[in-house]
Amino acid sequence: MRDTDYKGINTLIRTYELRLLKQEDFERLIKADSLKAALDFLKTSDYEFDTEEVLHNKDFNGFLITHLARVYSELYEVAPQPELLDLFTLRYSYHNLKVLLKECFLEQNHSELLIPIGRLSIESLRNLVETKESNAAHPIMAEAVKSVVEDYEESGRIEAVTVYMDTYYLRHLRAISDGLNNETITRITDLIIDMYNLTTVVRSRKQDKPRSHLYALLSSAGSISKQELIDESINGPVAVIRKLYGGQSYSSELEKVISSDANTVQTLKLDKLQADLIHDVVSSGLYEAFGPMPLLGYVYAKETEVTNLRLLLVGKDNAINEDILRERVRQVYGS
Template sequence: MQEIDYKGVNTVLRTYELNLLTEADYDRMLKASSLKDALDVLKGTGYEFDEKEIQESKNFEAFLMKHLAEVYKELFSITPVSEVVELFALRYTYHNLKVLLKQRFSGEQLEQLLIPIGKDSLGSLKKLVETGDGNDEHPILIEGVQEAIRDFDEDHRIEAATVFMDTYYFKHLRSISDKINHPSVTKMVDGMIDLYNLSTLIRSLKQNKPRGFLYTVLSSSGSVAKRDLIEESVNGPSAVMRKYYSSKTYGTRLANLVSETTNEVDTQKLDKLVDELTNELVAEGLYRPFGPLPLLGYLFAKEKEITNIRLILVGKDNQIEEEILRERMRPVYGS
């Protein structure tokens, strides 16, 4: 696929971008004195919901996910290479597989947690988990489900659903990146996997997890070998960051997350930095007429828009101060 093949898609995207929430929209929502006032602002931006029902149920997730699912469905239908959309949709597929596997392993009814976003239908994913056999799904996805089922059958570990799906998600993500074969996409996926490994390593060390656990949960698909990360982890998170991350373009910003007094890493700030770095990577192509980056930029913006709306609505419902909400906001498209 040549970059010019995205020209038609990117022309359509420019019209979609006009409907994204602006900083002025967010400002009005943040300054709203109540949940009702914030919903009144949102109602004029293209989101459809029953305001009275939402105020009573506080089920923000339902209408937000419905809106996002429609966005993904439309983009899958107009994009010449579905893998580009899958770069962001894939995490929903693996979320759904986690839910379905946990449902199979525990016997609980968990289907209310499924999200109808992804290349593969919920019906096909259900069949895959029920039978262990796939048809049109990606081989990596099928292998991940089969390995999770095998592990549970042998050791009866319900957590196998999460461990295997996280591992195979990044393996699948790397496969998509290799197929697209675009330098900016490769750079973005490298960052996503490397920073996931770092965040997971830091959290695991705080919980005193054994080395065997680290070998299981860390991804082998990043630009830094997980064996190297684990070997260096005996010297602490800051040592890992100095040795393997300081030379990266975002190395200095990572170093700023280390507390001078405790020498520990603030994982909440690390999660926010991941968003900021992804935003910067996709922003490189926002105004290019060709290639996959404008599509990724729009998708990232839409994802963060949903995150910000959820944050504000929950905040207004719980009477959280405006300044606290502003500090927790994710990057705004084009800002």
């Protein structure tokens, strides 16, 4: 795929970007004096919902996901490389597989947890779970389902569903990234996997889990050795950051998530840092005329927008202080 093959869609993306909420829009939402005021303002944007219904059921995620699903559906129809969109939608597919597998094993119905986003439909994923075969699914995804089913049939461990799906998701993400063969996409993939591994180490140590726990949870698809992460974890997360992440371009930013007593790592700040780092990488291609970066940037911007709206609406519903909301909101694309 040549960069010039994106020329047509990049022109379209520039028009889509005009519909994105700006920094001043989010500031206005933060300053809204009530949930209704925030919804009234949001009603003037590209989002469709019934204000009274949302005020009654507080189902913010419902209309946000519906909006996001529509955006992805439109983009899949025009994207020169649908794999680029898979970088973002893959996590929804693996989430859905977790739900469907648990439904199957526990003989329960949790259809309300399914998210209609991804190249494969919910029905296709359901068929994969039921038959353990699929001509449409990527071989890594099919292998993931088969491995989970075999493990459950042998051990009966329902918790293994999440462990398997998370590690296979990251393997699948790496396979897509390698196939696209783009330096920026590789950097983003490295960030996602390496920060996932670091967060896993931090949380495992906080819960006082044994090192063996990390063998199952950590991904081998990152740029930092899984074995080195496990070996160094005995010295604590701060040691992991300074020894194994010290050579990363964002090492100085990682220092900011270490508490003042240099003893612990603040997980909320770590989660937000990952989003900010990816934002910086994606924003580097903001004004490229050719290639995949404008599409990548728009999709990331839309994902961030939905994340921020979910956070702000929940915050308004719970009367959370403006300063706290402002601190938690992720960077807006182009700002």
